[in-house]
Amino acid sequence: MTPPMYMRLKDLFVAEGLTAGFKVQWRQWRDTGKDTDQFIVFRPSGGTDITFDLRRRLVCDG
Structure with a gap:
């Protein structure tokens, strides 16, 4: 099961310092x-739900 977006965003922020x-x-x-x-x-x-992976989207767009 995929965690909620706010938890995924928190994990990304922490991982990136x-x-x-x-x-x-x-x-x-x-x-x-x-x-x-x-x-x-x-x-x-x-x-609404986000249907794509946050990390992949940030890497591709950023």
Whole structure:
């Protein structure tokens, strides 16, 4: 089974180092109470399904 797109996107961001220095969270933002913390929250947008592979599309188009 293919994971939801927001999970695949999170995995891609982490693998490419785009989340360095950020607290990565799922679906809902949870504040740590520290003013210096930065966050990235991955959540579903409720849009239609994407029928192609994200990594292949980024490599081909990018």
